[in-house]
Amino acid sequence: MDVPLDIVWFDDQRSRDIALVGGKAASLSRLASGHRVPPGFCLTTAAYDAWSRTARPAHRQAGSPLPQSLRAALRDAYAELGRRCGADPLRVAVRSSAIDEDGVDASFAGQHETFLNIVGVDAVTEALIGCWSSGRSQRALAYREGSGLDANGIHLAVLVQQLVPADAAAVVFSADPVSGRREEVVIDANFGLGESIVGGSVTPDAYRVDKRSGAVVDRSIGSKTVMHIPVPGGTREVPVPRPLRAQPALTDEQCAACAALACSLEAEMGHPVDVECAFHDGQLYLLQCRAITRLPSDPNETRAPDRHGEHDGTDDRLDARP
Amino acid sequence: MTDPHATPFTPTPIPTPEDFPVQWSNEEDAKLHWMRDRMHFPETVSPALDLFFEAHNAGFVHAFALYEMPLEALVLRRINGYAYNAVVPRKLTHDEMAAMGKRAQQNLGAAMMRSAEHWNDELLPEVKDHLRFWQDADLEGASMDELLELAAETRRRWTRLWEIHFELLVPTLLAGSLFQETYADLFGAERAFDAFTLLQGFGNKTTEINVALWRLARSASEDVRATILGTDPAAVAAVLRESESGRRFLASFEDYLQVYGRRSETWELNRPSWIEDPTPVWRMLREHLSQPDADPAAELARLADQREAALADTRASLTGYPQPVVDHFEAMLRAAQDGAVLSEDHGFYIDFEGAYHVRRVLLEFGRRMAEAGALASADDITMLTFDEVLASVLEQPFVDRRALVEERRRDLAHFGALQEPEMVGTRQPGPPPEDPVGRAIGRFFGTPPQASADPEVLNGHAGSPGVVRGVARVARSLSEAQDVRRGEILVTTMTAPSWTPLFGTVAGVVTDTGGALSHSAVVAREYGIPAVVGTLRATALIRDGQLIEIDGSAGTVRLVERTSDLA
Numbered sequence: 001m002d003v004p005l006d007i008v009w010f011d012d013q014r015s016r017d018i019a020l021v022g023g024k025a026a027s028l029s030r031l032a033s034g035h036r037v038p039p040g041f042c043l044t045t046a047a048y049d050a051w052s053r054t055a056r057p058a059h060r061q062a063g064s065p066l067p068q069s070l071r072a073a074l075r076d077a078y079a080e081l082g083r084r085c086g087a088d089p090l091r092v093a094v095r096s097s098a099i100d101e102d103g104v105d106a107s108f109a110g111q112h113e114t115f116l117n118i119v120g121v122d123a124v125t126e127a128l129i130g131c132w133s134s135g136r137s138q139r140a141l142a143y144r145e146g147s148g149l150d151a152n153g154i155h156l157a158v159l160v161q162q163l164v165p166a167d168a169a170a171v172v173f174s175a176d177p178v179s180g181r182r183e184e185v186v187i188d189a190n191f192g193l194g195e196s197i198v199g200g201s202v203t204p205d206a207y208r209v210d211k212r213s214g215a216v217v218d219r220s221i222g223s224k225t226v227m228h229i230p231v232p233g234g235t236r237e238v239p240v241p242r243p244l245r246a247q248p249a250l251t252d253e254q255c256a257a258c259a260a261l262a263c264s265l266e267a268e269m270g271h272p273v274d275v276e277c278a279f280h281d282g283q284l285y286l287l288q289c290r291a292i293t294r295l296p297s298d299p300n301e302t303r304a305p306d307r308h309g310e311h312d313g314t315d316d317r318l319d320a321r322p
Numbered sequence: 323m324t325d326p327h328a329t330p331f332t333p334t335p336i337p338t339p340e341d342f343p344v345q346w347s348n349e350e351d352a353k354l355h356w357m358r359d360r361m362h363f364p365e366t367v368s369p370a371l372d373l374f375f376e377a378h379n380a381g382f383v384h385a386f387a388l389y390e391m392p393l394e395a396l397v398l399r400r401i402n403g404y405a406y407n408a409v410v411p412r413k414l415t416h417d418e419m420a421a422m423g424k425r426a427q428q429n430l431g432a433a434m435m436r437s438a439e440h441w442n443d444e445l446l447p448e449v450k451d452h453l454r455f456w457q458d459a460d461l462e463g464a465s466m467d468e469l470l471e472l473a474a475e476t477r478r479r480w481t482r483l484w485e486i487h488f489e490l491l492v493p494t495l496l497a498g499s500l501f502q503e504t505y506a507d508l509f510g511a512e513r514a515f516d517a518f519t520l521l522q523g524f525g526n527k528t529t530e531i532n533v534a535l536w537r538l539a540r541s542a543s544e545d546v547r548a549t550i551l552g553t554d555p556a557a558v559a560a561v562l563r564e565s566e567s568g569r570r571f572l573a574s575f576e577d578y579l580q581v582y583g584r585r586s587e588t589w590e591l592n593r594p595s596w597i598e599d600p601t602p603v604w605r606m607l608r609e610h611l612s613q614p615d616a617d618p619a620a621e622l623a624r625l626a627d628q629r630e631a632a633l634a635d636t637r638a639s640l641t642g643y644p645q646p647v648v649d650h651f652e653a654m655l656r657a658a659q660d661g662a663v664l665s666e667d668h669g670f671y672i673d674f675e676g677a678y679h680v681r682r683v684l685l686e687f688g689r690r691m692a693e694a695g696a697l698a699s700a701d702d703i704t705m706l707t708f709d710e711v712l713a714s715v716l717e718q719p720f721v722d723r724r725a726l727v728e729e730r731r732r733d734l735a736h737f738g739a740l741q742e743p744e745m746v747g748t749r750q751p752g753p754p755p756e757d758p759v760g761r762a763i764g765r766f767f768g769t770p771p772q773a774s775a776d777p778e779v780l781n782g783h784a785g786s787p788g789v790v791r792g793v794a795r796v797a798r799s800l801s802e803a804q805d806v807r808r809g810e811i812l813v814t815t816m817t818a819p820s821w822t823p824l825f826g827t828v829a830g831v832v833t834d835t836g837g838a839l840s841h842s843a844v845v846a847r848e849y850g851i852p853a854v855v856g857t858l859r860a861t862a863l864i865r866d867g868q869l870i871e872i873d874g875s876a877g878t879v880r881l882v883e884r885t886s887d888l889a
Contacts, residue, residue, distance in 0.1 A: 117642075165642060165644075166644060167644040167645040167646055168644060168646065191644045191646055191647055192643075192644045192647075227644065227647075229642045229643055229644065230642045231642055238508070238643075239507040239508070240507070240647070241503065241504035241507040241508055241647065241650060241651070241654075242500075242503045242504070242507055242758075243500040243503055243504055243650070243654065243758060244504070244646070244647060244650045246427070247646075247650075249646070280645075281645070
């Protein structure tokens, strides 16, 4: 590489290079080639290195300003992302996507910062520095030391992605994770962002969709007492209005769209998948996709347990969550 | 199969006081749980009101069936001269009940979204047809056969008016309740009251009555003004008739009555309409004349401005919320705003003008019976049930009902003097079901308030926001309430829609009955005065003339002057 590449877009082939953008951003970029993933770009490990070199050691923890050229590049990219999304002001998620010097994905859950619902280039810059600095936080360093990893070997890429202000979010399984049945898609859904479903703070709606016909064959409306909404600088858990709790979060058409997405990802990956997605303004966005872990064998088949039944899902996890 | 949700419950007869023996007209009635309806009928009612109850009960049966509600009827009956109501559940299993409840919510949900169109395009034109039938009828000129024919039509049309009444009102009541829940959940219980700000300031028939009367007051010349202010309201008309300017004003006054005077004090049939006795209208005119700057149209515009400002704030607070939630809020808001207007407008036509025409028909029978000596006076007709009236005039000569009327009068006086029980009949399981419809019913009729730990504080429900201190004027009827002065706080069992004009005079309202969606609360908010509703005991605990402070947002009444300090 002649010129250090500071910023790459998801639609750029180079954004699939784990060494350049980290595992999270690379997998997301792969998904973006065939599905509607919220658009975004990555601040590469090269950009991190440039920042890291200019930052005085004492500032690496506290947060050091960006080099002038990088500052300009970020401003242009944020403006371009706004144009691509047709959003003004543009809300983004700013997330760490780390790798080790040996190129292994190092996006340790919870060890590096994520900033949701960031608006404006100044706030994005601040969030970026926050992400980079978090790689050097006492907590992250202690974790790395405990894991036998080199504390100085970290390279932090950061991804900046449109935050989809979800009208409703869903977690979709292309097979029943409990019974192992393959002919139905199982959907959990709630109003707002997906956090309430993933985090288990509500009993979401549960739908079953027949894979062949796309028809909703079973529907159980969850209590859905709360939902997550974006608020300046993050998200907030708020109550779902009582009269709305009894209403389904997804229409039958939306259920069918979720099922179709899960089926197509299952076909691409060659095994049952667990998908996070969200609806906004009538569009279905793919946020994350990974193999279903510990899926029981299909009760309709007599053969031995599915090979993917013991799959831990780590290496082909395709994370597109903003 | 046993029903796992069924709670073991044995219906038990409710003991009645010895001085209140109940004779059931049918066995089914004895099995129902009858609650005293103080909200609509704080006092004893006349036998003529059975005709209203018949229409009312049929109206509920119609609406419950139309919306597939798990209730069969909400029945009003006259028991020893008092109005009691009872809910008649459908005989269904728990599962059937739950399934029907869901259908009802869907049906009502769909109906509430189009209640304004439904009323304006379908129901109101039909209502006006019925009213026109009575307006066009020549009561005095009718032969007895024609009058009997008219009586049968009256019965049919009045029942139809009440079917329309509940077809309209059941979904709009639910809309108000759901909107309140939606608002409280979105913005917190502490801001729950602001929900009503978003419903205020729309003109309706009730505010129209008041604005028109204020305009009439403004049109009075100086000498007319002096006469109205300085003369007993009952005698004003006679004095005005003596001058040219007075006669001119009287002509405008008559025009006003022709448009707005087809109403009386309550749902009762034994009270004169404004057309028959306009004294209450003269009294309100006097109020307007003594407050020339209290322009109700300007007040309405102020409330509308306040509403729009609050709505802009509310919409801004919804930034970032999922679109389905925003859509739900907007839909509930529209339904509740329409409901707020319709909850007043329907009464003008159905509750008031309908009853006005029925009373006229009754009085015509009364006039003929009195002329024939079968009654002591035409007014006594309300001491008979409608069936008794018809049976009387089918005979020739008419059946003499004078002795019966006297007996009825004695009975009413006897029962009116004692404390009637809160409930009679057979105890039924539990409160209304915990679902949106059950909660809506609670917000209309009110639920028991929390007991107050402070003896100087009486708890009720928040009815209309604001804090005000003033002298309590305890009134159990509209005639008692006529003495209320500007700045005083009206303390009453309930307020019927006919009390509405008083809200322009008083500084606040406290009621024994009702919830945040009851008439008193709705109108208090419309007039921008604080109200505490559903206290159960305000008229019993607060003394006439006592200084009190009410907090309409907290739903509390503070006795500033201790009861023990009063002579």
